[in-house]
Amino acid sequence: xxxxxxxxxxxxxxxxxxxxxxxxxxxxxxxxxxxxxxxxxxxxxxxxxxxxxxxxxxxxxxxxxxxxxxxxxxxxxxxxxxxxxxxxxxxxxxxxxxxxxxxxxxxxxxxxxxxxxxxxxxxxxxxxxxxxxxxxxxxxxxxxxxxxxxxxxxxxxxxxxxxxxxxxxxxxxxxxxxxxxxxxxxxxxxxxxxxxxxxxxxxxxxxxxxxxxxxxxxxxxxxxxxxxxxxxxxx
Numbered sequence: 001x002x003x004x005x006x007x008x009x010x011x012x013x014x015x016x017x018x019x020x021x022x023x024x025x026x027x028x029x030x031x032x033x034x035x036x037x038x039x040x041x042x043x044x045x046x047x048x049x050x051x052x053x054x055x056x057x058x059x060x061x062x063x064x065x066x067x068x069x070x071x072x073x074x075x076x077x078x079x080x081x082x083x084x085x086x087x088x089x090x091x092x093x094x095x096x097x098x099x100x101x102x103x104x105x106x107x108x109x110x111x112x113x114x115x116x117x118x119x120x121x122x123x124x125x126x127x128x129x130x131x132x133x134x135x136x137x138x139x140x141x142x143x144x145x146x147x148x149x150x151x152x153x154x155x156x157x158x159x160x161x162x163x164x165x166x167x168x169x170x171x172x173x174x175x176x177x178x179x180x181x182x183x184x185x186x187x188x189x190x191x192x193x194x195x196x197x198x199x200x201x202x203x204x205x206x207x208x209x210x211x212x213x214x215x216x217x218x219x220x221x222x223x224x225x226x227x228x229x230x231x232x233x234x235x
Contacts, residue, residue: 011075052099079134168221188223
């Protein structure tokens, strides 16, 4: 019988992180979660703490074991309105950019032992569009792209793949929408996405079906990043 695969998922108690943990559990994976609060699922072994803290990552590794098949970095801070606040800038970069770097560094040996896969949860904000509200958020998500491509080169010799998903407008509590979830004039598909739809993309990148995919960015945005400017002015 094939041994169950093991993944660490940061931000596992809500939103995209929770949806990913739930889907992995459904697919037979063992999941160790990291979140500031306890997981709502009794099947997820949760480490309560800061996902950008190396000691918290090590505690998760003790639970996961010496081989790690997947690492999903979904923990993150949302955009904020304090664009010129130096402390807000530092905290966004610490959590949204440095956190995934720390997680990769601490788990690389276990990922290499299993030929595992890493997925960072980025955003179309930064790589595809700027943000006057939160340049720190845009900068961290842009940096995540370069980080993933660089870590993909570092991990390649051990068969470790590193990719990014770029969600667009997703119906989670992270960032309240400007329009109703099912009536989005700024999205060609006309609606917000769901956390489950992003989780499906993440799980594809973790799977053997994506065994020749590394250093890539997969947009999950309903076409928002390709929308003509006129679409944003319909209201």
